[in-house]
Amino acid sequence: MADQRVLITGAAGVVGTLMRPRLRRDGRVLRLLDVTAQPPAAGDEAVELVTASVTDGDAMAKACEGVDALIHLGGHSRENTWGATLDVNINGTQIVLDAARSAGIKRVILASSNHSAGFRTVDEAGEHGLPADSTPRPDTYYGVSKAAIEALGSLYHSRFGMDVIVIRIGSCFETPHKLGVRGLTTWLSPDDGARLFEACLSHPSPGYRLIWGVSDNTRRIYSLAEAEALGYRSLDNAEKYAEELTAPASPAPDAKYVGGPFCSAPLGSPNPL
Template sequence: MPDQRVLITGSAGVVGTLMRPRLRREGRVLRLLDLADQPAAEDGEAVEIMTGSVTDPDAMAAACAGADALIHLGGLSREASWDATLDVNINGTHTVLEAAREAGIRRVVLASSNHAVGFRRNDEAGESGHPADSSPRPDTYYGVSKAAIEALGSLYASRFDMDVIVIRIGSCFETPLPLGPRGLATWLSPDDGARLFEACLSAPSPGYRLIWGVSDNTRRVYSLAEAEALGYKSHDNAEVYADQLAGQPGPTGAAAEHLGGPFCTAPLGVFNPL
């Protein structure tokens, strides 16, 4: 059986770096695309390292050639100017999807964010949490770009009969500690992240799906039903870190009331490390 070749854009970023060792499989080649330097393949590691930008049609055409599936993580991962956000996140995603379509890639996974719905209130979650397909309420230019990515994914799935799964990622780090108490609700553990991506890659004929990317945290306000319908099963819970965050101040005011947290009050168009 031929190898499955999975293209990952933004593979040198936080999520891409965490997924690289976790998405290794017998019979799978990971094609890793980023502008940043990446570690060379380790002994026995089936990877193809490529350097290029998601905004470059030629680079994306070369990256997509011969790939069976695409995980699109590339782009600006925090708030930035409108021009930069438009160029990299929105136009870049269009470039990526066009290259995937022309290369005949049928399975695409797009990374969205909780910030696409950042101005939805935490207390409106309901018993099962906010539905994964809650309509956009972005909190920043970054959030607007993620809402646009979701819409582009829907367009390509409907018009070109591609299977496109969009993941509204909460926060994927080794631990939830960098985000403070808010991370106890938003965390997607790296291992759960790999389980989620595997479900997205293997679910039969999903069409267009919008799902949350979080672990089964005690404090989550996000529905997992949509991801579980694709075969995802979370094994982790951020609550195991609660004692380490005890006494740390959480967000207040609008940042405490909304899914987007501090993004809801941060200046528009200005990089922030939150």
């Protein structure tokens, strides 16, 4: 019998795929849920695969059975129409949280984003970085949905006593190249991402916490104090890629904002940012 069963929604997405091998532990079963079919277990990999949507209440109730902790990554990961964003990111998160509450899951980790505070300016960071609990200044419908997720997490903690940790993720990819020079600020390395999730899973009684999810990058503008209070220690730094990334001759007008190009992208229009 497993000592711990962790449900991960959105497990076939970018972050979920990166975390799947990194969150393997003896005595732990990963229950991986996504609307997309996923690769079968490899070798002795202890996984349970579930194909379902976070908007399906019955499926989520079943997926939460026998689960000790939940990592909610499911949802649209970039700008989309208001209807799609509302349905999947906001309503879907409420469905997930309610299923977790009904199943008695006490530890929930919710994936938010830097875009919930995207219209905060870089110069607000100060000496110690932008505080993780800075009030929302969303830059898109996507950012609004992440601000709503943060509020839902707070509600379910306050109402039902669930330990809820919300991570405002910068950008979690194998390398920061996808975002260009901006990635040198926002990058959360996959290995640091796993360290962060492990800290969130293992802290004895976090209550409700709002933290940044980034590596300790030389150009970091985000405070790591809140994540470090949970036991997180970053071992990676995006600066090692700096020579491979060329800054534009003239910084874009939206470079002054935390959300970068999201702050000028068309609202409601799916884009590749």
